[in-house]
Amino acid sequence: MANQQAALDTLFHALADPTRRAVIGRLLDGAAPVKRLAEPFAMGLPAFLKHLSVLETSGLIRSEKAGRVRTCYINADRLTAAEHWLAEQRAVWQGRADRLAAFVEAHNPPTT
Amino acid sequence: MANQQAALDTLFHALADPTRRAVIGRLLDGAAPVKRLAEPFAMGLPAFLKHLSVLETSGLIRSEKAGRVRTCYINADRLTAAEHWLAEQRAVWQGRADRLAAFVEAHNPPTT
DNA sequence: TTGTTGGTTTGCCATATGGTAAAGTATAGC
């Protein structure tokens, strides 16, 4: 699935920025409107909104507008998607490392 | 630690590209020289070397040059560093989700 | 020593990213 790749692209790209990671950290603690989310950061709203948009298209957050305030929520399963990919890679690595250890074990006397 | 943030930046950024993720996948299977790594991709060596450089400065791979061939190795613990950050975030989320469930449980009759 | 191979460097280009300022829109409160 080529689409999976694009999803991982945008997902990891969204995570590759301290502002965006901070927003995620903040939202883990509960939903919040744009203005409150933006407060801690030394940048204008337009710049901040771009970050939110990156986060939203990556699926890491979603948002709803009620009246004039837009509230943002986290989408925790996207986090686990990224975690999943990493875990898979590590599994491959560990599989190989284990086989390698077994090979060494089988062909060398134990060093103890 | 502000440096941790920069490390995560480069780490996630390195992962946010299908070529680079493919290289990682390939290297999990064992070390390989630059040329062999580059073969599957439809781009010139200079472009590919940039990807390798991104991977190397992120710490995800390392490389050694012997004679005229540079061999690349994976650095699996960097993968777990990224995994770690994600796991931490998920833990916060789950903690909150659990508390929320407990709250709902305590204030509402079970729906069964 | 003369190629050829494997990698590197240099210069260039198009596009994407991350930020600004300033003007615009729509709702909430008085």
Place this chain on the structure above:
DNA sequence: GCTATACTTTACCATATGGCAAACCAACAA
């Protein structure tokens, strides 16, 4: 209705990214 609030849009800018072509260098191989 008037005004402040909470975004939103537009236009613009500097830098980073991802790619190319072409020249270059070092080390095997013949």
